[in-house]
Amino acid sequence: MSNAVVLLSGGQDSTTCLFWAVTMFDSVRALSIVYGQRHKAEVDAAREIAALAEVPHDVYRIPVLGQLADSDLVRTETSITGDGGRPDVAMPQGLPTSFVPGRNALFLTVAAAYAVKHSARDIVTGVCQTDFSGYPDCRREFIDAQERALTLAMPSSAGPIRVHTPLMYMTKAETVRLAKRLECWHALRYSLTCYNGLRPGCGTCPACVLRAKGFEEAGETDPALSAA
Amino acid sequence: MSNAVVLLSGGQDSTTCLFWAVTMFDSVRALSIVYGQRHKAEVDAAREIAALAEVPHDVYRIPVLGQLADSDLVRTETSITGDGGRPDVAMPQGLPTSFVPGRNALFLTVAAAYAVKHSARDIVTGVCQTDFSGYPDCRREFIDAQERALTLAMPSSAGPIRVHTPLMYMTKAETVRLAKRLECWHALRYSLTCYNGLRPGCGTCPACVLRAKGFEEAGETDPALSAA
Numbered sequence: 516m517s518n519a520v521v522l523l524s525g526g527q528d529s530t531t532c533l534f535w536a537v538t539m540f541d542s543v544r545a546l547s548i549v550y551g552q553r554h555k556a557e558v559d560a561a562r563e564i565a566a567l568a569e570v571p572h573d574v575y576r577i578p579v580l581g582q583l584a585d586s587d588l589v590r591t592e593t594s595i596t597g598d599g600g601r602p603d604v605a606m607p608q609g610l611p612t613s614f615v616p617g618r619n620a621l622f623l624t625v626a627a628a629y630a631v632k633h634s635a636r637d638i639v640t641g642v643c644q645t646d647f648s649g650y651p652d653c654r655r656e657f658i659d660a661q662e663r664a665l666t667l668a669m670p671s672s673a674g675p676i677r678v679h680t681p682l683m684y685m686t687k688a689e690t691v692r693l694a695k696r697l698e699c700w701h702a703l704r705y706s707l708t709c710y711n712g713l714r715p716g717c718g719t720c721p722a723c724v725l726r727a728k729g730f731e732e733a734g735e736t737d738p739a740l741s742a743a
Numbered sequence: 744m745s746n747a748v749v750l751l752s753g754g755q756d757s758t759t760c761l762f763w764a765v766t767m768f769d770s771v772r773a774l775s776i777v778y779g780q781r782h783k784a785e786v787d788a789a790r791e792i793a794a795l796a797e798v799p800h801d802v803y804r805i806p807v808l809g810q811l812a813d814s815d816l817v818r819t820e821t822s823i824t825g826d827g828g829r830p831d832v833a834m835p836q837g838l839p840t841s842f843v844p845g846r847n848a849l850f851l852t853v854a855a856a857y858a859v860k861h862s863a864r865d866i867v868t869g870v871c872q873t874d875f876s877g878y879p880d881c882r883r884e885f886i887d888a889q890e891r892a893l894t895l896a897m898p899s900s901a902g903p904i905r906v907h908t909p910l911m912y913m914t915k916a917e918t919v920r921l922a923k924r925l926e927c928w929h930a931l932r933y934s935l936t937c938y939n940g941l942r943p944g945c946g947t948c949p950a951c952v953l954r955a956k957g958f959e960e961a962g963e964t965d966p967a968l969s970a971a
Contacts, residue, residue, distance in 0.1 A: 575807045583856045616859040620896040628811045631844040652896035664888035668848040668880035
């Protein structure tokens with residue numbers, strides 16, 4: 516019996532990862548880690564998506580992440596032109612202004628503790644180093660090191676912790692095509708990518724532009740737009 | 744200019760580490776990570792000790808750690824016979840009942856983000872594998888792996904993250920003798936070790952018994968007792 520925990524932000528990538536995990540593991544749980552003022556829209560999206568995937572879903576609020584951010588962007592509801600502190604999105608050029616150092620390290624560590632608590636040892640995350648090079652903790656080299664640290668941190672009876680990154684080397688277009696094959700097309704309607712917290716997205720923030728580019732390159736129409 | 748962050752629980756070990764760090768680094772900050780219902784006594788102790796050491800001190804509350812614990816001991820004020828969820832104390836035999844899987848991994852990850860935010864790259868923790876074999880994430884092997892993961896997680900401009908564990912291979916008696924040499928004897932009066940949250944300790948809980956044994960073997964009187 517294989518059990519996995521999926522880090523679900525409610526965005527396009529983690530939604531695709533959730534449906535990937537459902538096909539790969541006998542049993543799946545979703546964990547959302549939220550902070551800042553943008554909680555509600557993200558949590559709502561994650562809840563709807565977990566319900567569509569028919570998996571149990573927990574939400575952990577870690578407000579201290581807001582204190583650790585380099586800027587206060589994550590704590591405002593105002594229009595965001597850089598990265599808004601989303602777990603699965605980083606800016607292509609350099610580090611975004613609201614970068615929380617080691618955020619994925621923190622998310623994976625919390626996910627591992629949550630996994631061990633639920634007798635799971637597999638963690639799935641949508642981090643991707645192809646399109647986004649801003650975050651050092653989106654690289655597979657980091658994931659490998661984190662996997663080893665987490666394995667050593669946990670009771671050995673739990674076995675090795677494995678961190679799966681199915682989107683790591685995919686372009687945005689490839690992620691779109693994967694989503695189509697996984698039949699999570701409908702769930703993508705509910706995914707929240709926009710930095711301004713809108714569904715469908717504002718269409719102009721960097722995250723919306725990137726999402727649109729992926730669908731365009733894959734020759735598909737974003738289901739979130741067709742639903743609008 | 745070397746800057747270090749000390750994980751300060753307010754216990755005997757982390758108090759000793761704080762004074763060790765003050766002698767080793769040009770600049771030191773203390774970080775307390777607290778959760779559960781036992782906040783106040785621990786935070787008070789840590790605050791007093793940081794003030795004695797004349798270092799800046801921040802307190803991060805991470806209530807989610809209570810959700811991750813295997814038992815609800817960390818959430819009660821009742822008498823605790825096992826480990827009470829303290830960052831620097833574990834039971835000699837097996838895992839304590841309130842074990843939070845990967846707690847030190849989580850503490851070190853938060854400490855690293857905090858360190859990078861404050862232009863520090865050195866982290867000091869009182870974890871010790873000599874007397875306490877219960878926690879896998881108290882072993883130096885884990886610390887080494889965590890150091891590497893954190894280094895890869897952070898912007899490379901920050902340089903390697905180093906995790907210092909001055910007490911790792913010391914017996915409790917050796918830690919007492921180190922404290923004496925570091926002139927943190929007075930600060931030890933304020934340190935809180937007791938699972939029941941008492942200063943001086945109750946004298947009967949496992950943490951108090953262990954503390955007393957260390958002072959006895961070092962041929963010293965616990966300053967917390969002489970102050971009573």
